[in-house]
Amino acid sequence: MNPGSSLHRELSIDASQVSLGDDSALTLTLSTSSRDKSLVEWLGQSGIIDLNFDHLGDSRTAESHEFVYKVANGQLLLDPESEATRNRPASRSANRGAFRAKPLYGELELVTGVIPLTGQQMVELTWHVRTWDQLGTFAIAGEIINGGRPRPTKPISKDTAGETVEGNDGTNPASSTPTSGGSSSAFSSYDFGPLKLRVQEQDVNTPVRVSLSEAKREETYDQTLWGLIRRRSINFSQYRAFIDDVLCNANSLNNARFTSYNAGRPLPFSRSASYAMLKNATEFFLMQEAGLALTPEDFDGNGGRNGNLNVQPPDHLGNLDERRRLGGPAFSLGTLRDEYLEELEKQEGKALPYFKIIREKLSEVKLKTSNDLFGGDICYGILKSKLQAPPLMELIWSYWHEEGGLVQTMNALSLRFQNVRRPGPGPDPLANMAIDPLRPLNNIIWGYIEDERNRLTMNRRNLEYQYEYGFGLIGRGVQNIAVAENRTFFLRSFHSLLRAATEFYQQANFTTVIPDGFPILNHLREVHLTLAEGAHNQYGDLPWTARAEMLTQQWILARPEVREFLGGRIMVPYTEPWMDRVDNMKSLQGWNPTNITHFRDLGAFGEQLLLSIRYGSWNSPTVGATNAANWAHYWREEIQRYIHAYKAVTGIDLATDLGDIRQNAPDNEERYLQPAQLIERQNAIQQGQLRRNRQLNGPLAPRRPMVPPVPRRRTLNE
Numbered sequence: 001m002n003p004g005s006s007l008h009r010e011l012s013i014d015a016s017q018v019s020l021g022d023d024s025a026l027t028l029t030l031s032t033s034s035r036d037k038s039l040v041e042w043l044g045q046s047g048i049i050d051l052n053f054d055h056l057g058d059s060r061t062a063e064s065h066e067f068v069y070k071v072a073n074g075q076l077l078l079d080p081e082s083e084a085t086r087n088r089p090a091s092r093s094a095n096r097g098a099f100r101a102k103p104l105y106g107e108l109e110l111v112t113g114v115i116p117l118t119g120q121q122m123v124e125l126t127w128h129v130r131t132w133d134q135l136g137t138f139a140i141a142g143e144i145i146n147g148g149r150p151r152p153t154k155p156i157s158k159d160t161a162g163e164t165v166e167g168n169d170g171t172n173p174a175s176s177t178p179t180s181g182g183s184s185s186a187f188s189s190y191d192f193g194p195l196k197l198r199v200q201e202q203d204v205n206t207p208v209r210v211s212l213s214e215a216k217r218e219e220t221y222d223q224t225l226w227g228l229i230r231r232r233s234i235n236f237s238q239y240r241a242f243i244d245d246v247l248c249n250a251n252s253l254n255n256a257r258f259t260s261y262n263a264g265r266p267l268p269f270s271r272s273a274s275y276a277m278l279k280n281a282t283e284f285f286l287m288q289e290a291g292l293a294l295t296p297e298d299f300d301g302n303g304g305r306n307g308n309l310n311v312q313p314p315d316h317l318g319n320l321d322e323r324r325r326l327g328g329p330a331f332s333l334g335t336l337r338d339e340y341l342e343e344l345e346k347q348e349g350k351a352l353p354y355f356k357i358i359r360e361k362l363s364e365v366k367l368k369t370s371n372d373l374f375g376g377d378i379c380y381g382i383l384k385s386k387l388q389a390p391p392l393m394e395l396i397w398s399y400w401h402e403e404g405g406l407v408q409t410m411n412a413l414s415l416r417f418q419n420v421r422r423p424g425p426g427p428d429p430l431a432n433m434a435i436d437p438l439r440p441l442n443n444i445i446w447g448y449i450e451d452e453r454n455r456l457t458m459n460r461r462n463l464e465y466q467y468e469y470g471f472g473l474i475g476r477g478v479q480n481i482a483v484a485e486n487r488t489f490f491l492r493s494f495h496s497l498l499r500a501a502t503e504f505y506q507q508a509n510f511t512t513v514i515p516d517g518f519p520i521l522n523h524l525r526e527v528h529l530t531l532a533e534g535a536h537n538q539y540g541d542l543p544w545t546a547r548a549e550m551l552t553q554q555w556i557l558a559r560p561e562v563r564e565f566l567g568g569r570i571m572v573p574y575t576e577p578w579m580d581r582v583d584n585m586k587s588l589q590g591w592n593p594t595n596i597t598h599f600r601d602l603g604a605f606g607e608q609l610l611l612s613i614r615y616g617s618w619n620s621p622t623v624g625a626t627n628a629a630n631w632a633h634y635w636r637e638e639i640q641r642y643i644h645a646y647k648a649v650t651g652i653d654l655a656t657d658l659g660d661i662r663q664n665a666p667d668n669e670e671r672y673l674q675p676a677q678l679i680e681r682q683n684a685i686q687q688g689q690l691r692r693n694r695q696l697n698g699p700l701a702p703r704r705p706m707v708p709p710v711p712r713r714r715t716l717n718e
Contacts, residue, residue: 007032007042009192011140016195019202024129025111026051026140028192031122039117044188046070047146049078051127053104057136065108074118078125080110104138106131132199141193212511220627222616225352226634229611232289232392233604236576239285239551240558246281247274258284274440275447278555282548290544291389325634351388353617359387391544394610397603398546399465402473403649403679404599405592406578407458409585410553413562414449422589429588432565441561448556455549456542464542468534474676490530492672495654497523501639502655504632517629521618524628528618531610554578575600592683593690594649601645605638650678651685 007030014025028049032039047069054062068079111126245254261284341350351359359382368381401407412422416430435442459479462472470487472478500519507515556562557578568580579596586592612635617623632639643654652671670678 006037007039007190009144009190011142011193011195013140013195013197017198017200018132020133020135020199021131021202022199023131024197026127026129028125028142029122030125030144033121039120039123040071040074042190043069043071043076043117043144044146045072047144047187049125049142049144051108051142052140054139054141055104055134055136056139062139063104067110071117074116076115076117076123078110078113078115080113104132104134105129106133135199135201138197138199139194140197141191141195143189143191145187145189214508214511215514217630217633218626220630222623222627223630223634225615226612226631229392229608229615232291233608233611234286234289234393234547234551236551236554236578238289239282240555240577242285243278243281243555247277271443272447272450274443275451278444278447278552279451279548282552282555285551286391286544286548290391290393290547325636349384349388352390352615353620354615355387355390357617357620386540390615391540392611393543393547394607394614395461395464395468395543395546396610397607398461398543398550399469399471399473400599400603400606401550402458402461403675404594404596404603405582405586406550406553406557406596408591409557409582410448412585412589413557413566414445414452417445418449429585430565434565435561439561441556441559444556448552456546460542461546464538467537468531468539471674472676474674474680487530487534490527490534491674493523493526493530495671497527498639498643498654501632501636502643504629505636505640508633515629515632517625517627517632520632521623521625521628524613524616524618524631527610527613528616531614535614557581590687592679593686594679594682598645598648601641602649605642605645608638609635609642646675649682650675651682652678 010029010031012027012029014027018024030039030042032042049067049069051065051067052062053065070077107130109128109130111128112124115123115125117123242254245252246258249255258281261280342353342356343350362382366381367384367387412430413433415422416428416433417435421428422430435445437443458473458475458477459481462478463481463483466472466483466486468487468490470490497520500523504515504517504520507513554576555578558576558581562581566581566584568584570580572580572583574580574597579600582596586596612631616627616631618627647653654671656671
């Protein structure tokens with residue numbers, strides 16, 4: 001640094017002593033203390049910054065790097081490409097020929113190429129020296145030349161101490177020399193440095209840091225399907241926002257779309273306009289959100305949407321959550337989608353590999369678009385939208401919400417609305433329910449009750465639960481109907497898959513082990529085939545109808561009018577606003593005391609897991625252990641949360657090792673029992689604990705009338 005000059009120059013380095021093969025960072029700091037002359041005026045309109053590297057241990061000429069700069073719009077613009085002059089000794093002897101000396105370092109890289117100067121009194125320029133290749137001591141210096149082309153590079157002269165000889169004022173004595181080519185314009189030169197750097201051998205005694213990381217994952221194309229499933233699953237928060245926008249905001253875009261959709265639809269019965277709008281808006285929402293959206297051109301030849309208004313998938317590029325799940329860099333959803341989807345025969349568009357197999361089995365049947373449903377020539381065929389955009393819904397979502405008490409809560413409100421008293425002695429828990437006719441909810445509940453004849457019954461849902469998954473409901477209202485088909489082995493194969501995933505995660509936690517995905521692949525194939533067997537008859541239509549009905553029930557329970565008489569725990573962080581109403585109803589009625597959050601997690605995460613298995617091409621010979629391992633990594637959070645929620649609801653830990661000697665053999669088989677049986681047993685245990693607590697705390701607490709709980713279920717042997 002030259003304190004006598006108005007332009008201060010200081011050259012620094014991150015370390016004055018490095019090892020062979022290390023990198024260094026050079027920083028040139030330019031500052032001015034004079035306010036009457038700025039950095040822009042000192043640097044001029046253009047010039048050159050020259051960096052010299054001199055090896056003090058040999059006679060080679062210093063290596064020079066010249067960086068051209070310009071000053072424009074208040075910014076210093078540096079050309080990252082330098083004009084390097086590497087002068088080497090010409091030869092050792094005449095008869096042995098010339099040779100090139102070994103370079104001092106690998107590369108000199110400019111880091112700061114554009115630097116703002118306006119209003120700045122200090123700026124920093126940084127270079128990275130990559131890989132020092134020569135041992136010894138180096139002198140690093142340079143100069144700033146503005147106003148024209150520099151004179152020929154002049155080697156740095158060294159005194160006995162190895163220091164550079166400068167003028168008394170810190171400037172080059174030839175700063176007033178005219179530029180080459182006869183131009184009369186003068187240039188100015190400001191030198192900086194030198195500094196010394198020592199490059200030495202690596203110390204063999206220095207401890208070497210060793211770290212182990214997770215094995216690198218190999219990318220597979222089916223990852224795009226999992227991302228679409230996570231983002232296209234039905235979300236109550238989005239549904240509630242849509243319904244509120246339709247019913248409460250007449251000027252919204254959603255209201256305009258729904259009005260066009262709902263035009264001309266007659267009321268199902270008298271005085272039911274509010275409920276009819278809610279029901280039709282729910283159907284309209286599912287038409288937009290429930291399909292596996294691919295690309296617009298995949299729906300029909302004209303790029304139409306065919307009833308699915310949300311065909312643009314989310315962009316995963318740069319999504320941190322997706323990067324964490326996939327264990328790699330950001331990816332383009334469009335690229336993966338194009339690679340994963342397979343072209344159908346006869347240029348019919350693209351579909352999932354699983355549906356391509358099904359399409360080939362029905363190759364003689366023509367595809368038809370929605371336009372063919374109205375006046376078309378094709379009266380027999382496959383609807384293209386169902387082949388290429390299947391609904392992302394699983395009936396297991398409805399099963400767990402029904403087990404959690406959603407439907408029973410709405411039934412209790414409907415009966416009390418009709419002035420039906422609950423059976424049993426004691427006061428009615430819903431005695432304070434009085435919804436005045438001025439509230440919109442009054443007419444909505446009226447229409448909900450009148451529409452009961454058009455809703456699915458509990459027995460229809462229960463029969464479909466057994467057809468698709470092999471388990472059903474247990475309760476006083478469930479009829480004992482003989483089923484024609486039962487998916488008996490689904491529960492065993494699915495829970496075995498979850499247990500295999502737990503073992504996979506235990507292996508993945510050890511960085512010295514590469515987990516094997518082949519056991520997971522075998523279980524995925526078993527579950528995939530079992531689900532495919534149940535994808536017939538009512539599959540598709542019944543889950544859709546059940547979801548629409550339960551979404552409507554959730555929206556009604558989430559209304560503030562229900563909280564006024566039913567109450568709820570405000571400080572409990574429920575993820576959805578209807579959940580505290582259900583838990584409070586269960587507490588009033590003496591039903592299952594398990595928190596509704598666990599049932600909601602079982603429904604939401606179970607649906608996503610089964611969709612990724614159902615629509616994945618797991619039985620294809622091209623799908624291997626790498627795909628299965630990626631599936632386990634991607635869905636790790638959902639799998640572990642499903643296992644925890646299942647334990648909270650049934651008392652069975654699916655992550656327990658089957659070979660654990662602390663577990664009896666009959667206990668190991670309990671994980672394959674019907675969930676309803678396990679819930680019934682867990683409920684009995686919890687109710688017994690509550691009774692014992694009341695007995696222990698009875699004398700200390702004020703006496704209150706006890707309302708005996710009415711059993712919601714019947715025993716298994718009834």
